[in-house]
Amino acid sequence: MKEEQIKRMEDAISTDYNNMVGMVILKDGETIYENYYNGCSAESRIHVFSVTKSIVSILIGIALDKGLIKSIDDKVLDYYPEYTVKRGEKTLPNIRIKDILTMTAPYKYKFNPYIKYFTSMDWVKFSLDKLGGKGKIGEFRYAPIIGPDILSGILVKASGQSVLEFATENLFAPLDINIEGSITFDSKEEQMEFYKSTDTNGWVADPQGVNTAGWGLTISPVDMAKIGQLFLNKGKWNGRQIVSGKWVEESTTEHSRWEKMNLPYGYLWWIGSDGGYAAMGDGGNIIYVKPDKNMVVAITSLFNPRAKDRVEFIEKYILPCYE
Template identity: 65%
Template sequence: MNTSYGLEKVTALEKKINDDYRNIAGMVVLKDGKTLYENYFNECTATSRIHVYSVTKSIISILIGIAIDKGYIKSIDQKVLDFFPDYTVKSREKTLQNVTLKNLLTMTAPYKYKFAPYIKYFTSDDGVKFTLDLLGGKGQIGEFRYTPLIGPDILSGILIKATGQSVLDFATDNLFSPLGISALSNVTFHSKEEQLAFNKANNISGWVADGAGTNTAGWGLTLSPTDMAKIGQLLLDNGIWNGEQIVSARWVDESTKVHSRWEKQNLAYGYLWWILDDKEHAFAAMGDGGNVIYVNAKKKIVISIASLFEQKVKDRLEFIKGYIEPIFENYE
């Protein structure tokens, strides 16, 4: 692709971002591990840290894989309650006893709530116990049920029980530090106003934690677009970073295969990753407001987009597949 054609395309891309995707904070495009594009918007810079919402789930998936690689967790077929021996189960609660770690990773665990009790969740001091109390019920194990916030925190509890470390410390030691990603500290809220301010901030480096010190698993991590791109490149390179195996190739392969499907949305799901295209081995971490880590293994492309929160934003995957990827896929 000649330079003038490339510049023309990039200029058009940035005009489209400013016209149609105005809440984008930054974007990075990697091809064959090389940075082809990196730019920031909305007064954000390379040092900005954005709340990436549900992209957090895909980070948790990697951490579960690392914990299995290191022998802290035997298998994803272990029962959830194996990790919480002190948790008291009601005598009639049979379903809860059979929910496995894999059910949590594939969003195929049932919950007792019909409408998510968000206010009680956000004001709870212990997100893990709060969620365990809602796990199970009359639903069918194995049926896909997407639980964006109330559900994934159990995985944080499992990581803490299995490793003896906080989620942030385990992530820092085994994922963030090797990749040069900084998440400086736990972020705690003392009011609704503090939480709303966090959602809009671009300068807080850390991971939300509840009153018990447990880091959230479904949301709450702040990253830069470069951090996000590094995560994507790690998976594209089968878990290797700078010659070091950070997470096993087997886990990367398993977690980015189809294990369940959200029929209503016609979306396939792996282990907390959305599976977009089996033939091209394309998959993504997706967070509210337009936060995305997109990986296309066949084309060896990684695209990360960090976005300041807005409701009902335009579809980022449509933007990536239809507009961004075609610009960069033929760069040599």
């Protein structure tokens, strides 16, 4: 990027995208831009909200590669034989892992019961209790927090490890990503502070020790860029196949669509109309991969409910520099 292009981009960050705290751009596998804002640095760790979902999707792919999960067509309840299905519940027994990955599973709530979820002692069971009902399997229903933890529970049962242990051994350590440990909250105030923190390194877990799937991971933009590069490399890192190329391709292919927003969805990855794809989290956190330009953009941001669209930012200020 030329100096005038960088200045234009950074002027936009300071005015229109001022909750951004870090950005890394990789081109042809090399870092061509890295900068931090709002008092943050390369050492900062930011809660990236739903970017966590896409990383959990990678872990599901690794578990499949290892034969720990037979197929994403497996029924969810195959992994929860101890779970008692309520009388009259006909939908839940037919929901597959794939339905959770593609956000096409129905739930028994109209509005997300966040307070009951956060104050429950078992977030996986809480999610199972809300799964199913009268909705149809196959219809897109985005589940921000309540629901994805079912995948965390499956990973624990399939691997015999915590999600963080499995992720560290099979994904984070090979990519030289350090996630220090699990994080739990003793109060609502602690949780609110976590959302604003820039120096907490870890992954949120419920009172049972199961790491979250829909949110809860803190990470740096450098490490996010590594995840994007891994996918750009079709699952390879330093010559080692971390996750199969088949899983990368399937994860970033449209399997469902949020019709209201006209947004295609893969396996917990958002799919662009131009061949790109992204892991996106509230407030403007994103791993954006553009294969035809051999480029990855990773951005961390502090939570802002009215944050401007980061894909729009990337398309306006970064991609045109390489046309």
